[in-house]
Amino acid sequence: MYVLGIETSCDETGVAIFHSQQGLLSHHLYSQVKTHADYGGVVPELASRDHVKKLIPLISRALSAAGIDKYRVDGIAYTAGPGLIGALLAGAAVARSLAWALGIPSVAVHHMEGHLLAPLLEPDPPEFPFIALLVSGGHTQLVEVEAIGRYKILGESLDDAAGEAFDKTAKMLGLGYPGGPEIGRLADEGLAGRFVFPRPMTDRPGLNFSFSGLKTHTLTTLAATSSTRQDKADIAAAFQEAVVDTLLIKSQRALEETGLVRLVVAGGVSANRRMRKKLHEMGREKGYRIYFPRLEFCGDNGAMIAYAGCQRLLAGHAEPLEIRARPRWPLSDLLPP
Amino acid sequence: MNLFLPDESATLEFAGRVFQALPSGCLVFLRGNLGAGKTTFVRGCLRAAGFSGAVKSPTFTLVEEYTLPDRSLFHFDLYRLNDPEELEWMGIRDYFRSDTICFVEWPERGAGLLPEADLEIRLTLEKTARRAEVSAHTEKGRELLAQIAMG
Numbered sequence: 287m288y289v290l291g292i293e294t295s296c297d298e299t300g301v302a303i304f305h306s307q308q309g310l311l312s313h314h315l316y317s318q319v320k321t322h323a324d325y326g327g328v329v330p331e332l333a334s335r336d337h338v339k340k341l342i343p344l345i346s347r348a349l350s351a352a353g354i355d356k357y358r359v360d361g362i363a364y365t366a367g368p369g370l371i372g373a374l375l376a377g378a379a380v381a382r383s384l385a386w387a388l389g390i391p392s393v394a395v396h397h398m399e400g401h402l403l404a405p406l407l408e409p410d411p412p413e414f415p416f417i418a419l420l421v422s423g424g425h426t427q428l429v430e431v432e433a434i435g436r437y438k439i440l441g442e443s444l445d446d447a448a449g450e451a452f453d454k455t456a457k458m459l460g461l462g463y464p465g466g467p468e469i470g471r472l473a474d475e476g477l478a479g480r481f482v483f484p485r486p487m488t489d490r491p492g493l494n495f496s497f498s499g500l501k502t503h504t505l506t507t508l509a510a511t512s513s514t515r516q517d518k519a520d521i522a523a524a525f526q527e528a529v530v531d532t533l534l535i536k537s538q539r540a541l542e543e544t545g546l547v548r549l550v551v552a553g554g555v556s557a558n559r560r561m562r563k564k565l566h567e568m569g570r571e572k573g574y575r576i577y578f579p580r581l582e583f584c585g586d587n588g589a590m591i592a593y594a595g596c597q598r599l600l601a602g603h604a605e606p607l608e609i610r611a612r613p614r615w616p617l618s619d620l621l622p623p
Numbered sequence: 624m625n626l627f628l629p630d631e632s633a634t635l636e637f638a639g640r641v642f643q644a645l646p647s648g649c650l651v652f653l654r655g656n657l658g659a660g661k662t663t664f665v666r667g668c669l670r671a672a673g674f675s676g677a678v679k680s681p682t683f684t685l686v687e688e689y690t691l692p693d694r695s696l697f698h699f700d701l702y703r704l705n706d707p708e709e710l711e712w713m714g715i716r717d718y719f720r721s722d723t724i725c726f727v728e729w730p731e732r733g734a735g736l737l738p739e740a741d742l743e744i745r746l747t748l749e750k751t752a753r754r755a756e757v758s759a760h761t762e763k764g765r766e767l768l769a770q771i772a773m774g
Contacts, residue, residue, distance in 0.1 A: 332705065368684075370685075423683060424683035424684070442677070443677075444677040445679055446679075447683065450680060450682055450683060454657050454658075454682075458657055458658070498663070501657055501658030502658045502748070505657075506751055509750075614684070
């Protein structure tokens with residue numbers, strides 16, 4: 287079965303062709319990050335308009351790179367939420383209309399299901415069940431994954447998402463957008479241990495996160511220095527270490543509490559090198575296996591949507607003719623295919 | 624009205640006091656830099672309304688909705704907005720109704736398209752404490768401010 291996957295939940299237009307036996311055949315991504323960098327974040331309406339312009343050319347490229355024409359496609363998967371409503375609708379409208387015109391089924395995919403299944407695109411994929419740590423600009427969640435569509439939210443951020451904390455801290459330090467890579471680079475020049483930031487909510491039971499307070503901590507720490515590049519690098523290192531440690535402590539706690547031994551880490555923040563290193567160390571020490579998607583599939587992409595959609599289409603899922611988009615859509619609402 | 628808020632619990636308590644005075648149909652602007660405590664202020668309002676769930680930053684979603692027993696509370700964050708015109712694409716007018724209370728962070732990004740706020744709360748960081756300045760911009764707002772000041 288050939289599946290076309292379309293991702294447009296935020297500022298990346300992702301398109302991919304996945305085959306149920308041959309695996310991933312092609313994937314293309316157009317990133318609007320440059321467009322939005324000047325504004326320090328995504329500009330919703332600009333994002334929607336860009337998706338509309340980029341989708342059809344990207345679909346043509348993905349099809350020709352996969353060596354098929356559109357009449358060979360057996361089903362279309364698109365991100366239906368959560369995300370920015372205008373951006374979601376751009377992808378949903380193209381996907382649903384194209385499926386209708388070709389007389390093939392289409393399936394609405396949950397963006398976070400796409401992320402947590404992304405490591406299954408790799409050789410030696412994780413077996414079910416596992417714990418998924420989903421960390422991006424809009425989400426921070428720990429999920430117990432029993433099987434595709436069987437998700438239990440164990441904990442989530444009560445205020446700012448981890449990626450948002452990176453973006454805002456970067457802004458306070460005068461760095462660019464997106465904040466994660468900028469902080470990571472600056473932190474490499476930083477002196478570890480000059481500043482120590484709190485690890486929010488790790489001193490009490492539970493698996494929820496809170497990153498909002500780190501903003502105040504960054505501001506007061508910065509104000510007490512003369513804001514040289516070295517000061518900022520030391521702060522970036524302390525901030526990154528605090529976020530990574532917090533994510534690590536809670537992930538380890540989720541593994542201990544559930545008795546599971548596999549941890550999948552996905553979403554934009556999973557590209558953070560410091561986090562990859564520390565989680566792998568924790569895994570080696572405690573006997574857990576840690577899975578990451580390849581770097582290019584940490585952020586938003588069409589491949590994960592094509593993969594998740596393919597699993598659901600194979601099980602006979604198909605959407606009615608309406609075009610569906612849900613800006614807010616709890617992962618725990620999903621059912622198995 | 625000018626208030627010194629030594630810690631987070633003071634901010635939450637002050638927010639609760641403001642919220643108790645707010646009738647439905649109010650629009651409140653929240654000004655202040657990143658980390659000034661704008662979302663914490665909204666959390667204080669929601670706690671006073673009996674809502675005990677998570678109060679997430681709306682930076683990513685632009686608006687978070689809370690359904691309270693007698694009305695809806697909308698928490699906007701226009702931080703990412705580039706052009707105020709984008710508010711029209713969001714259907715901003717549909718939110719400001721007589722049965723809602725709306726809090727708007729970064730209202731300057733929606734200048735020209737947002738109506739006048741009844742109350743405006745400006746939060747500034749003073750070391751680890753906060754200062755809140757409350758001002759009124761409508762007749763209703765001036766009555767509310769007098770009421771809040773009296774406690």
